[in-house]
Amino acid sequence: MPLQPAPTAPLREHRFPRVRGERHGAARLGSLMIALAVLLPVATILFVALSGTGEAWPHLLRYVLPQSLGTTLALLGLVAMGTAVIGVGSAWLVVGYEFPLRRLLSWALVLPLAVPTYLAAYAFGEFFHYVGPLQSTFRAIFGFESARDYWFPDIRSTWGAALVVTSVTFPYVYLTARVVFLMQGRNIADVARTLGARPARVFFRILLPVARPAIVAGLALVMMETLNDIGAVEYLGVRTLTLSVYSTWLNRGSLEGAAQIASVMLVIVFLLLTAEQWARRKQRFHSARGTQMHVRPPRLPLPGFKGILATGALILPILSGFGVPLFVFGRYVSKRLYQFADPQVLQAFLTSVTVASVTAIATVVIALLLLNAMRLSRSPYTMALVRLASIGYALPGTILGLGLLLSLAAIDNTVDSAARTYGGFSTGLLLTGTAASIVIACTIRFLALAESAVRSGLEKLPPNLDQAARSLGKTANQSAMSILLPLLKPAILTAAILVFVDTVKELSATILLRPFGFRTLATHVYENASRGVVEDGAVAALLIIATAIVPVILLSRPLMRDHNT
Known part of the structure; x- marks a missing residue:
């Protein structure tokens, strides 16, 4: 999932000046090939799920899918409620x-990402363990000597998995809702208060309806992240559809059954995307002028105990996530500093x-x-292809990994068969398991x-740059190389960093596709x-977290610099 939240309002589309009198078939063909490559894993899963013998389906319907x-x-429901609240x-x-500490907490709330x-x-799992710090402290305070003397909630459960996922994904909702509240909330709330409305009424009757599209966009990201997870649910013993895809393929050896479960997940993803688009179908916001942005109504002070309570309420999710x-x-690493020189860690x-x-x-x-x-x-055909090429982020890694594994195996087998038939030699597996x-x-x-990050940078450039370059005799490609690319360097760097970090963190597709002996930090x-x-x-875990802190x-830098918000 991206660290940048989905936009909370329809953005004004950047108007590229259309180049007339030139054919750009190569650009369209390239877009078509990229879109087909993105859709290939999905098409493969659907093909395998629908064209199989159907032997696995009765077993799945009776024993696997219901649970x-x-x-x-x-x-998904528990995580949605937790992250929304x-x-x-x-x-x-x-x-x-x-x-107290409002400015510090406003950006620290992003750290769980x-x-x-x-x-x-x-x-x-370690923190809630019987010998972990939480239960050890609990026994010391109340004088209990064994687990039989008290009851403690089991983190290895559905609610435990919901707590874990909620703790690290709520910033998606926080960021999207915060943007809307900054743009609209304080002005609207101030007007409502002057008419005598109480804070609770203002929040539930005015602010929540205004922020609904942003909240739904954040929740869609959260639920797709939840659906994508495999490491957490497997470790906590929670049998979700994602884990069922993995176990059906590896433990039962049924690719057809795994593809059928993955198809059910695709339906859920489609419903999530449809719900997100439906919630934003009539979204319209008034854009305040630049001068107005600096004269927003002052925040309401929370004196005494109320302020301390608000500070504590925000510190808790930061500590949790x-x-x-x-x-x-950190405690484990402090006793294992020698592992920084471990060949396995270095190789990973x-x-x-x-x-x-x-x-x-x-x-x-x-x-x-x-x-x-x-x-x-600027044809609708090209626009549709670009949108299709961007749907990969909505696919859980397990679905993508399984679909890609099947499609790459088919490609490798086709190439090997052709090489044997016409060349008399075997190519083996060229892509599968590499x-x-x-x-x-x-x-x-x-x-x-990456497309979203680069597009954000492009939208900040004047739309007449191409026309100016054309007037100086530059071709469309020369204009892109000599003018647009240098100006887009910050956006390109941001996109590369975001993709780099998400790749370092990626686990679900990697454990399905990795070759024997292949180890990343995540798989380690x-x-x-x-x-x-x-x-x-x-x-390795601390190295992943340290890498992910960069984006x-x-x-968070705009939040730290924003003195007025």
């Missing part, structure tokens, strides 16, 4: 009220950096090609992230957690 689908829907409540507190869900699950993982892994680090770097370069280049195709051809398949999967999944932590020795993966800081 997995019910657990998945329950988890924490994200919306936090956004309105930091925007509408003044209390640096922690992947699977790392949070490993940390919570960022503090607990940092504490658990180098592999992660290499794969993430190649993915970032490939993704940014493809995003630039797509945007250039839109710039050269690092290249992981790069392809991450490129497809994070293409939308996953393997140790699967063996019950989370502490041996603590160094979080980039995202």
Whole structure:
């Protein structure tokens, strides 16, 4: 999922000056090939699910889908409620009220985004363990001597998984809701208060309806992140659809059954995207003028105990989503500093950096090609192809990994068969089970992230740059290389960083596609957690968090500089 939230209002589309008198068939063809590559895994899954013998379907309907689908829907519901309450409540507190540490907390609330869900699950599992710090402190305070003397909630449950996912994904809702509250909330709330409305009435009757599209957009990101997770639910013993895809394929050896479960997940993804678009169908916001943005109504002060209570309420989710993982892994690392020189950790680090770097370069280049195709051809056909090429981020990594595995295997088998028939030699597996398949999967999944980041930079440029360059005798391609690319360097760098970090964190597709002996930082932590020795993966976990903090800081810088918000 991107660290940049989905836009909360329809953005004014950047008007590329259409180049007349030139044919741009290559740009359209390139867009078509990219869109087909993105859709290939989805088409493959649907083909396998619908064209099989159907032998696995009765078993799935009777034993797998009822439990997995019910657990998945329950988890999605709990996470949606938790992130909505924490994200919306936090956004309105930091925007509408003044209390101790408000400015610091306004950007610290973004820190949990640096922690992947699977790392949070490993940390919570250790933190809530019988010999962990929480239960040990509980026994010391109340004098209990064994687990039989008291009851303690089990983190290895659906509610536990919901707590873990909510703790690290609520910033998606916080960021999207905060933007709307800043643009509209304080002005509207101030007007309502002058008419005698109480704060609670203002919040529920005015602010929530205004922020509904933004909240739904954030929740859509949260639920797709929840649906994508495999490391957390497997570790906590929660059988979701994602875990069922993985276990049906590996444990039962049924690709057809895994594809059929993945098809059910595709339906859920489609429903989430449809709900998000429906909620934003009539979204319209008044854009305040620049001078008005600096004269927004003052925040309401929260004196005394109320201010302390607000500060504590915001510190709690930060400690839960960022503090607990940092504490658990930091404590383990302090006793295992020698692991920084461990050859396995170093190899995993180098592999992660290499794969993430190649993915970032490939993704940014493809995003630039797509945007250039839109710039050269404003036809609805090209626009539709670019949108299709950007749907990869909505696909859970497990679905993408399975679909890509099947499609790459089919391509490799076709090439090998042709080589045997016409050349008398075997090519073997060229893409399946190689690092290249992981790069392809991450490129497809994070293409939308790079395209969005570069497009944001492009929308800030004057739309007449191309026309000025054309008047000086530059061709469309020369204008793009000599003028647009240099101006887009900050946006391109941001896109590359975001894709790099998300690739380092990626787990669900990697564990399906990786070749034998291939180990990234994420899979290194996953393997140790699967063996019950989370502490041996603590160094790799901290390296992932440290890497992920970079875009979080980039995202938080405007919040730290914003004296007026």
